Amino acid sequence: MEHEPTSLQRMKTAASPEQRFHEYLQSRGMRSTRQRQVLLEQVFAEHDHFDADQLIEKLPRRGSTDYVSRPTVYRTLGEFVDAGLLKKFEVDGRSVYDFDYGYPDHDHLHCQTCDRLIEFQADGLEQVLRQVAEQHGFRIKSHTLIVDGICEECFKARRRVPQRVDRI
Ligand SMILES: [Zn+2]
Numbered sequence: 001m002e003h004e005p006t007s008l009q010r011m012k013t014a015a016s017p018e019q020r021f022h023e024y025l026q027s028r029g030m031r032s033t034r035q036r037q038v039l040l041e042q043v044f045a046e047h048d049h050f051d052a053d054q055l056i057e058k059l060p061r062r063g064s065t066d067y068v069s070r071p072t073v074y075r076t077l078g079e080f081v082d083a084g085l086l087k088k089f090e091v092d093g094r095s096v097y098d099f100d101y102g103y104p105d106h107d108h109l110h111c112q113t114c115d116r117l118i119e120f121q122a123d124g125l126e127q128v129l130r131q132v133a134e135q136h137g138f139r140i141k142s143h144t145l146i147v148d149g150i151c152e153e154c155f156k157a158r159r160r161v162p163q164r165v166d167r168i
Pocket residue numbers: 111112113114115116150151152153154155
């Protein structure tokens with residue numbers, strides 16, 4: 001997946017992601033381990049969509065005191081989601097993590113050619129969802145909308161190369 005810096009403005013929050021995570025750990029009687037700290041720092045140093053493999057690439061290698069094993073990475077990402085810091089969704093069968101805490105609600109356009117995720121906010125969409133929910137007596141907790149297609153750059157690039165003849 002392309003690393004596309006996300007575009008929305010971060011919101012002010014009373015507590016930092018770190019404080020919030022520590023509260024979460026305390027409420028469950030869990031300890032703040034060195035590995036959890038390493039992951040917390042790496043994940044929140046940048047604001048980007050990522051999958052577990054992309055995160056692991058940036059972590060200290062095996063042999064380092066800050067090395068975090070793959071199962072621990074997966075487990076801790078699950079804790080971040082549970083604590084409300086990250087949101088997890090599926091894109092083409094892969095789990096992608098996105099910022100949730102201190103970040104406005106948004107949805108994504110997904111380019112199937114370059115794999116980038118473009119964030120957008122549309123007030124009209126919330127309204128439509130509220131109406132639909134009302135019609136069904138449904139209470140919305142959250143929603144994930146991923147619109148598949150082709151981004152502007154890929155579309156332009158594609159038009160420059162001769163199209164192969166489509167098979168019937
Ligand atoms: Zn693209």
